[in-house]
Amino acid sequence: MWQAELDQLRAELGKLWKRERELLRELFDVRAAAEIRKRKIFDISKVQPVAVINRLPVEVFSRILHFALSIAHCGEWFVVVVGLQKRQFMAVSRRWRDVVLNSPSLWSVICLCSGWRAPFVEMHVTRSREHPLDITFGDWDDPGLPDAALRSIFRCTHRWRSINICACASFVDCGDILGDLRSIITIFPRQLAPLSLNN
Numbered sequence: 001m002w003q004a005e006l007d008q009l010r011a012e013l014g015k016l017w018k019r020e021r022e023l024l025r026e027l028f029d030v031r032a033a034a035e036i037r038k039r040k041i042f043d044i045s046k047v048q049p050v051a052v053i054n055r056l057p058v059e060v061f062s063r064i065l066h067f068a069l070s071i072a073h074c075g076e077w078f079v080v081v082v083g084l085q086k087r088q089f090m091a092v093s094r095r096w097r098d099v100v101l102n103s104p105s106l107w108s109v110i111c112l113c114s115g116w117r118a119p120f121v122e123m124h125v126t127r128s129r130e131h132p133l134d135i136t137f138g139d140w141d142d143p144g145l146p147d148a149a150l151r152s153i154f155r156c157t158h159r160w161r162s163i164n165i166c167a168c169a170s171f172v173d174c175g176d177i178l179g180d181l182r183s184i185i186t187i188f189p190r191q192l193a194p195l196s197l198n199n
Helices: 002-047 058-070 076-092 094-101 118-127 145-154 175-187
Strands: 109-112 133-137 160-166 196-198
Touching: 058 076, 058 094, 076 094, 109 118, 109 145, 118 145
Parallel strands: 109 133, 133 160, 160 196
Antiparallel strands: none
16 A cells, blocks of 8 residues: 555656756746847947936036026027926936936026916926026016916025016016015125116
């Protein structure tokens, strides 16, 4: 009786050893295939090196993007392009997106005009963190825009670095806003760059 059980156990052990050999052969084949692909990846990487711009330190890359955005001026072109350029930068790659979203200097220029709705202004105030702000007052056609947008920037007057007022700005006739600006400029004369008026 025990002989039959012993024969059965030996047969099962033989099957297990056979299966072990099959699995080892399969493992060797997988390792060989992985090694081939690893070599191919290495060869392709040598042929197509990482772009120089993607090897730049974040600080340098951020300054390049800031320079690209700072070329814009007050006016319709600036209003349209500054938001569009940021979106285009963020669409390039995950790294570019992270750099744009985490670089306060890229969000430090604010234009109060028709193309900039209050949430867009608030987003710039928030993402610029404690970076000094350069603010341009332009023309707008929405009577509800000034109050909502001004509330956002008046909360952080200590961060204002410069004020640029376009002569076409429709609020120029509004004494209340200009009065607020005069009082801010009087309170923080050393923090602000010379006030600029453009046609």
